Amino acid sequence: MSTPSGSTADPPAGTDAVSCTGLEYSFGGTRAVDGVDLSVTEGEVFGLLGPNGAGKTTAIRVITTLLPVPAGMVRVFGRDAARQKMAVRRLLGYVPQQLSADSALTGRENVSLFARVFDIPRRERAERVAEALEAVGLTEVADRMAATYSGGMVRRLELAQALVSAPRLLILDEPTIGLDPIARTSVWERITEVRAATGMTVLVTTHYMDEADQYCDRVALMHLGRIRALGTPEQLKAELGRAEGSDRQPTLEDVFRHFADSGLDNLGGEDFRDVRRTRRTASRVG
Template sequence: MSERKDEKYAIYVENLIKVYSGGLKALEGVSLEVNEGEIHAVVGPNGAGKTTLMRILTTQIQPTSGHARVLGYDVRSESGAVRKLISYVPQEFSVWTDITGYENLLFYSKIYGIPSDKRHRIISDALELMGLSEASGRLVRTYSGGMIRRLEIAAALMVKPRVIFLDEPTIGLDPRAREVVWEKLLEYQKEYRVTVLFNTHYMDEAERYAEKVTFLNRGRVIAEGTPQELVKLLGGETIKVWIEGESGRASNILSSIDGIQVLSAKSNQLIIVTPDSSVMLPKIVQTLSKTGIEVRSTTVSRPTLEDVFIKLTGMSIEEAEKASGLREVRTVRRAIRAGG
């Protein structure tokens, strides 16, 4: 008997729709395929539907329509089987600060049903993996933000999941703390070949750690592929130009030049993509100067996922969050907590 398509993947999502009470649409026909052992990022602004998608895949809420399977099991009709094979680290705080790191994991080990004679070894292994052995006897209120996040991940890894879901795993952490969290995660992923699906709005994080990336915006998938494939959508190098005055007029002038694509013109900055910056940068500066626009500074860099997102949506992640509206984001979050 041939293998069904939805059984070939660690995570398979087809035309998933979620409408919360009140008619608010969080997901509008999302489809997604994640291979076993893959690190896959879902990238988008707050309010894009990332957390809703993850809550559905971890069986916490049900979709309005569509299909989703994790390791071949349907998230609706076989939710118990799914939960035995996965772990989930939410964006919200999930440990207690008035007890020690070890006591937190002991509490979770009992929730997970880990046999009492195996708990100490499993807890010690998880703490060591996350670099928390020496701090395990301290109250969690004395931990840094990065240490707390690693403790939450340690709790999730005690059951040796085949798929781990991470909702904004490094949000609010400083760059070094983010790096340490990922160093530890990658050690575990490499050893056990666990599938990792993580949500983030940090483009650099997705570009650096994910094997595949799905862009989600306003409940829809707008692009997916490897970071390299997505960056190729731009077809060139990125030039950032800072000018005196507003950028709208400069954008209109430069858009008429062959070989130049203006991705963004906000305030006094333009983001431009061109196949050959060595040829086009002098031409850009010269053209603007001739029309009375003073160029203050320029930079040239390789395209990033942030540039791709701007091309696809016409705005940055931060601008997309503002466009979706704080009230809408809060409404979705309240609906998620209530179970939709």
């Protein structure tokens, strides 16, 4: 797998991969993101956690420049997401919640399409596509139609699409939603391996607290548009354990419940949007 290139003028050492200050975003009267301050350090796996509707997707869509920055400041490796959109986009790989692979193409064709979109020189394309497919463990099935892939394979294919440009920052929106436990583990193992091999920074949203606990270096707990707590999973659990003075080690979900306090009825369960998303994933498999 290629090392993320710093071809577009490297930022000074110590520049955060992502820096948000006072970020806000509203849909009409709904304040989806309500004054978020956040820094993601280069090279870490950072988890943005929260239940459905917390504002995670909206926040990352602003960071990816897919939504404008109406208030506050967002920087990606020092580039201003409001004024230097193209410079920001060149640094990122983004795997959205929505299906981004074409079932009527093979795995290799899907990744090649992204290689063309990212303007990877023609002479490098075949090798870069093969590397990206190898990194996610799809070499053997690369020439099969994506329609024949399982849900977990489709997710890994989407990962390869995002990796083919060797991004310095990989942003994943609920990468394991709707997958079975084995497929979830496989997706995370690939993310972890690529991160270790390339030093890429990973920003991931999830509402699976157990995955965040296991795979993220630091997490921010988001609820109703605001960051309620931020730190390493160990720090957050230890702090709650001390505050409660109980013998039992709290889980990350306990930490979340403590900070969010209310409105978490759907945590761990499915609401309408979850069901729709899960079914969408299932239909990819079928």
